Amino acid sequence: MRARLEAAPTADMWVHLGDLTKDEACYEKAWEISDGSCARAKLKLGSQSMRDEQWDDAHTHLQEALAVKPPPQGSAVFEAHGLSLVQIGEYERAVKSLQEAARRGLAQAGSVSSSVSL
Numbered sequence: 001m002r003a004r005l006e007a008a009p010t011a012d013m014w015v016h017l018g019d020l021t022k023d024e025a026c027y028e029k030a031w032e033i034s035d036g037s038c039a040r041a042k043l044k045l046g047s048q049s050m051r052d053e054q055w056d057d058a059h060t061h062l063q064e065a066l067a068v069k070p071p072p073q074g075s076a077v078f079e080a081h082g083l084s085l086v087q088i089g090e091y092e093r094a095v096k097s098l099q100e101a102a103r104r105g106l107a108q109a110g111s112v113s114s115s116v117s118l
Contacts (some may be wrong), residue, residue: 011038024048039069043077050080055087071104078104 005013011034018026018041030041046061062081071077082097 008095009033010015011041015040015044018044036064042068045082046084053087055084057088058084059088076101086096 003020005017012032014026014030014033016039018024018030018052024045027041027044030038031045034041040079042061042065046058046065049055049058049061059081062077062084066081078097078101082101085091085094085097
């Protein structure tokens, strides 16, 4: 994989390498070579920052990921973003993010229940 990275590096390849090695530098490299368009790299960094209880970093990474590409459905990213905002005392912004998580969660539940009734 490293040989392919040297020959023709892509952000996706760096993210995959980060997944295999658990090396955050790989996600940073993915973000860098994508010119700030690899939302998955920032999601991975945000997730790790939350595990490490680095709330400012988590908020920044998740905010950047959401700015690039909001998730199509589900609420996990908005919920994580809201929780990171609570931890840094940004309560008004946290409420908005958590409301979005709830809205998306309800929308997803509605689509699931309507497809189950078919």
